[in-house]
Amino acid sequence: MIATRGQGVALVVLRTLLGWHFLYEGYYKLVLPAWSPAGAPLAAWSAGGYLRGATGPLAPVFRTLAASGLAGWIDLAVPIALVLVGLSLILGLFTRRGCQGAVLLLALFYLAAIPLDGVPRPGAEGTYLLVNKTLVELAAAVVLLTSRTETIAGLDLLRGRRVRAAQRRDLVDQPKVNA
């Protein structure tokens, strides 16, 4: 239940920002190999390094995945999933599915690299213990999932009207049993 108009606007803005983050992350991975605007080549993306460097209780599972025949499939599936989730959240289309996808992906990303040591990691821009930006983004996705923002703004509103109109037509066209 949305209490105020401001709350609704804030949730839709949050959904859009989250969607853009997903969309660009996916697009970037798909467009590689490519070049930076400064003229440096960028190598093709692979989940392999992330999976092989997994930490936490599920690390053996992720490392097994990296070494399996699924590695190539994962390299393709992850960016496509990111793009689809991103589009869903930005457009407000199949929003619940998009939010569920976001929660699933972020949970996987978090579980693959849980910050347990509490010291800066090479290449990381901050210092984290248990709570990192991925977990915060995951929490935001859960908020969106439970807030039903598709009822505030997005293409799901149009889709819902069409579905309801079709349902009304069906009701009108039903034969009257007692006639």
Added chain:
Amino acid sequence: MHLTPEEQATGRRNFLRAVAGVPVLAGLGAASLARGPIAGGPVRIGYIGVGGEGRVLLGGTDPAYAHVVAMADINPAQLALADAVLEKGGHGKATHYAEWREMIQKEALEGIVIATPLWMHTEITIACLEAGLHVLCEKMMAWDIEGCERMRATARRTGKVLEIGYQRNYNTVYQAAHEGIVKAGVLGDVFMARLAWHRNGNWRRTGDPPAANYDPSKWGYPTWEHLLNWRLYKKYSRGLLAELASHQVNVSNWFFQAEPEAVIGTGGIYRFKDGREVDDHIYATFEYPGGRSAVFSTVESNAFERNYEVFYGTRGTLLLQGESEAYLFEEGAATPAAARPTGVEVQPKAGGPALSASESRAADAAGRAATGSAAGVNLDRLAAYRAEVSGFCSAVRTGAPLLCGPDRAIGSAIACITAVDAVAGKTRLPIRVGAAAQS
């Protein structure tokens, strides 16, 4: 130029102080308004001419920047040597061609690196540009001025990248010297530059043809000797002024931010009277606007001076030696070795140091064994070749600015081509004014 160990240490220390904080320019120059990745993998390139110079460029080709698809050379022995360079550099196999036209017709290429004898530069460059290919052409730009201008005009019309291979433009020593010393005014007013490239040896090469019945006549070389020693024949070459001086005049044009207006020349074939057509001793003075001069000499009879460029200013002297060493001396000090306070504010290293210590090179450009340096101004000069090829690929893929495009390279070429005539006539000749600005 010979310096005592004390002078070397002081000169290096002064240079490093003066350029401290000057970021390496390649990265800055490539800055772009565009954001986000630009699609595309390594640039698919072909090599035309894989002799000594071509193989240096091939060895400097980073597989992350360029995929060498094919190589063309009329000498099959050169192609075999180039294969070894490719393998060493981590490249895959490249298809071989004897005819460069066949290569650019059959292969799906994006760019071409040309390292053929000078007389072929214009024909090949224009054909490649017209075929929609980007071109990195070795220096000098062309055999004659008309060829230079046609190359530049074709690049402009087709919109393709044309880079000329003056590797000093990609050398971090020269970049730092220009930004941190010359441009910063540390030298004061500079009225004279000294450009020297002295060697003691015969430019004539010896070697066997790739096969007993090898006949290069269909490519314009009547005999194997003409192909092997093309630099010694006027039809193919402009001699030492093209092969050596044009590098150094390119630097004086860059540092003076001007082009010479006239040249006085003399020289001749004084030592090696072996049938060669180009001079083995040349002395030329290039006159720049504002009373500035660059005095060039090259001799084939003494290597004491080796090769260097010196800029003599009212407040200091900058010496760049062997493409890898740099020294700065204060003018008016009690001795040349006297330390001078730096005139440049030392900035934080946010952009990375302009120079870093390296003793990796085995020899300098004059072939002399590299000497150690505690101060660490010596750089691996081959890194400049790597940066040059990578810069070309970046320009092709992302539009990154060229460090030696035709507008810069043509100034040096026109000056040196004019100098050839001045030396032949032992006279002073005007150089076409504003050559680089003309379309």
